[in-house]
Amino acid sequence: xxxxxxxxxxxxxxxxxxxxxxxxxxxxxxxxxxxxxxxxxxxxxxxxxxxxxxxxxxxxxxxxxxxxxxxxxxxxxxxxxxxxxxxxxxxxxxxxxxxxxxxxxxxxxxxxxxxxxxxxxxxxxxxxxxxxxxxxxxxxxxxxxxxxxxxxxxxxxxxxxxxxxxxxxxxxxxxxxxxxxxxxxxxxxxxxxxxxxxxxxxxxxxxxxxxxxxxxxxxxxxxxxxxxxxxxxxxxxxxxxxxxxxxxxxxxxxxxxxxxxxxxxxxxxxxxxxxxxxxxxxxxxxxxxxxx
Amino acid sequence: xxxxxxxxxxxxxxxxxxxxxxxxxxxxxxxxxxxxxxxxxxxxxxxxxxxxxxxxxxxxxxxxxxxxxxxxxxxxxxxxxxxxxxxxxxxxxxxxxxxxxxxxxxxxxxxxxxxxxxxxxxxxxxxxxxxxxxxxxxxxxxxxxxxxxxxxxxxxxxxxxxxxxxxxxxxxxxxxxxxxxxxxxxxxxxxxxxxxxxxxxxxxxxxxxxxxxxxxxxxxxxxxxxxxxxxxxxxxxxxxxxxxxxxxxxxxxxxxxxxxxxxxxxxxxxxxxxxxxxxxxxxxxxxxxxx
Numbered sequence: 001x002x003x004x005x006x007x008x009x010x011x012x013x014x015x016x017x018x019x020x021x022x023x024x025x026x027x028x029x030x031x032x033x034x035x036x037x038x039x040x041x042x043x044x045x046x047x048x049x050x051x052x053x054x055x056x057x058x059x060x061x062x063x064x065x066x067x068x069x070x071x072x073x074x075x076x077x078x079x080x081x082x083x084x085x086x087x088x089x090x091x092x093x094x095x096x097x098x099x100x101x102x103x104x105x106x107x108x109x110x111x112x113x114x115x116x117x118x119x120x121x122x123x124x125x126x127x128x129x130x131x132x133x134x135x136x137x138x139x140x141x142x143x144x145x146x147x148x149x150x151x152x153x154x155x156x157x158x159x160x161x162x163x164x165x166x167x168x169x170x171x172x173x174x175x176x177x178x179x180x181x182x183x184x185x186x187x188x189x190x191x192x193x194x195x196x197x198x199x200x201x202x203x204x205x206x207x208x209x210x211x212x213x214x215x216x217x218x219x220x221x222x223x224x225x226x227x228x229x230x231x232x233x234x235x236x237x238x239x240x241x242x243x244x245x246x247x248x249x250x251x252x253x254x255x256x257x258x259x260x261x262x263x264x265x266x267x268x269x270x271x272x273x274x275x276x277x278x279x280x281x282x283x284x285x286x287x288x289x290x291x292x
Numbered sequence: 293x294x295x296x297x298x299x300x301x302x303x304x305x306x307x308x309x310x311x312x313x314x315x316x317x318x319x320x321x322x323x324x325x326x327x328x329x330x331x332x333x334x335x336x337x338x339x340x341x342x343x344x345x346x347x348x349x350x351x352x353x354x355x356x357x358x359x360x361x362x363x364x365x366x367x368x369x370x371x372x373x374x375x376x377x378x379x380x381x382x383x384x385x386x387x388x389x390x391x392x393x394x395x396x397x398x399x400x401x402x403x404x405x406x407x408x409x410x411x412x413x414x415x416x417x418x419x420x421x422x423x424x425x426x427x428x429x430x431x432x433x434x435x436x437x438x439x440x441x442x443x444x445x446x447x448x449x450x451x452x453x454x455x456x457x458x459x460x461x462x463x464x465x466x467x468x469x470x471x472x473x474x475x476x477x478x479x480x481x482x483x484x485x486x487x488x489x490x491x492x493x494x495x496x497x498x499x500x501x502x503x504x505x506x507x508x509x510x511x512x513x514x515x516x517x518x519x520x521x522x523x524x525x526x527x528x529x530x531x532x533x534x535x536x537x538x539x540x541x542x543x544x545x546x547x548x549x550x551x552x553x554x555x556x557x558x559x560x561x562x563x564x565x566x567x568x569x570x571x572x573x574x575x576x577x578x579x580x581x582x583x
Contacts, residue, residue: 031392033332077570083388084330085529088521089570092563095518103556213514217400224393259411266404273397278382281390 003250005130011242012137013198016144018222018234020191025220026228026287027152028184029164030079031087034094035192035219040211042067042193043200044101044108047117050201056120060197067193068186075185079178094216101208113207120201127201137198144191149231151187160184161229214266218245221269224276227285236284241269301430302547308436308505310543311443315498316516317523317535318450319491325467325530326487329388332395333375334495334520335513336402341368341496342503342512343406349417357417365496371402372492373485399514407510415508435504442501446494447536454532459486467530515559519546522566541565 017039024030045066049059078089101108108114119128120136127136151157162170163177171177200206218241226237248265276283316338323331344367347353348360355363379394424431454460462483465473474480502512523542527534542562549561 025389029389031389033396077567080570084392085521085525085570087332087392088330088518089566092518092521092566096560096563099557099560103554217396220393220396260408263404263407263412267401267408270397270399270401270404274379274394274401277386277390277394277397278379281383281386281393 002130005134007243007246009130009134009137009202010246011238012134012141013195013202014219014222014242015141015235015238016137016198017192017195017219018226018238019141019144019148020188020195021219022223022228022230022234023148023152023160023184023191024188025223026230026233027157027164028160028181029083030181030185031083032090032185032188033087033213033216033220034090034092034097035188036211036213036215037090037094037097038067038071038189038192039196039199039215040097040101041070041189042196043206043211044114044196045193046197047114047200047206048107050118051114051116056118056201057122060120060194063197064190064193067196068190071186071189072182075182079181079185091213094211094213098208098211101211108208111208113205113209115205117200117204117206119204133202137202140194140198144194145231145235148187148191152231156180156183217266217269217273221273223283224273224281225283227283227287229287230283230285233283233285240284297430302551303544304430304432306544306547307540308439308543309547310540311439312498312502312505312539313516313519313523313542314536314539315443315446315494315501316520317527317539318446318532319494319498320520321524321527321530321532321535322463322487322491322494324524325532326463326484327380327384328470329391330395330521331491332392332517333398333402334491335515335517336399336406337368337372337375337492337495337513338499338502338516339406339508339510339513340371340402341365341492341499342508343410344368344496345500345503346410346415346417346508361500364500365493368496368499369489369492372488372495376484376488403510403514410508410510412510417504417508419504433505435501439501439505442497446497450490450494450532453490459483463487518559518566519562522562522569525566525569 017035020038021032021035024032024035042063046056046059046063049062050056054062074090074093078086078093081089102110104110119126119133121127127133152160159170159175159180162173162175163180167177170180199210203210222237222241223234224237225241226235227233245265248261253261316334319337320331320334323329323334341364344364345357345360348355348363349357353360375398379398380391383390383394424433424436452460454464459482462473462478462480463486465476465478466480466483466487470480473483499513502516519542520539523538524535526538526541527536542565545565546558546561550558553561
């Protein structure tokens, strides 16, 4: 039972993470290959603040602001780039951030990581048990879903799609594509930060090793497999892939196999990405009216 | 060691690193020029090149270095061709996001395949570390001498191939305009295959040199990918000589940079340079090609 609840918590967190990436990749067509950076900023900000005694009620908004701010500052130079090179810039940013976490030992304790992150507390109510934490993360997941659905269905969301499908046409219609992309990137970063906060307070330990390219690939695969540019896509992808990933962990395998299991699982993820792109680039759920 | 030769040694180390980055960047920029997309799996060609050599030097083959290099590079070339044949050719006309994500997936697959077969640990080719010979007050090992020599040979070979042969001419035509090249009767398929082989072999040579100078690791490709990107950006995308120059600049900047900042950030220097270039002259990436 605990295993099932644990699975649901992780799925909820990754659903938020994937929904945030979907705003960028799916709706705006930004190739963000460093999305884990904003997840990490959220996680580290909230962890450091709560560890120094700031209540969760304050550390959460601070973490979201910090993630959004990082997204804003990165997007100013990076969004001047066309597709592929934007991907590289974000990839590089993710690596730089991990370097900072590893090297600024006075702040982040470096590779040792931050243990003992407290459970979230709202006005005296502590989310310390598994069912309570599930309620918290599922609540945030629903909230994220609702907010992002609202954003995407609004005229703002239609403008994002217009920028994605034909930037020049959108510009001619008076939409400043650069600004729309920045806004989309900041929104995505804030919600990635939210997922990071939930992750940090759930795991109660974070270190630079938790925020590698592997995480970005996983969340990218979730979005692409579920169906980018659709509402339920990221959620479907999160359920399918996290279920697969976490259940493999609980198989009782001989120890000499587990060394091979990690790379093998990553190989499957990589292969899935390639096969999806070759045979069904739109994912499980196809975007209505989207390009084939 | 007095301070002047210390600085000279730093510059020499920068040039050595730069030679290797240049080899990576030339292959990357070549594929960008011909196929107009960034091959995110280029780092994996670097890494597999080094591991193929390891494969042929270890049991059961046990070949000496100079012999093992030939099948290792041949296999790396084949890997490049296989990537194109199985993944990139079927989606040649797809949109960019599809291409990019496929390349990303391929990179994850190949990187973890290496880890699956050889493990995540750092390996070496098992040569004893030899003290460098002193040359004008600078230390240079045999490997480092080889890095410079091989890079020079590669640059000359690439020059002859691109500017003195029919194949090179057709590749340059392709990189200017694919459709025009096709209706002019150029065998585009053959040129694309040639571009993949050259790109992969350059990556393999660079990877082997890097592994000889340092060590082998499944992450060695992806770690150097960003540097290769930065180098291509400096030189202007699709420009071979720009990539050469950019690689040398990145290598120099990294080695001179650690005199001033913490070595923990050495790998970040390339990224910072990249951002600065983008801020200063965003037009370099807009596909201005001057080859």
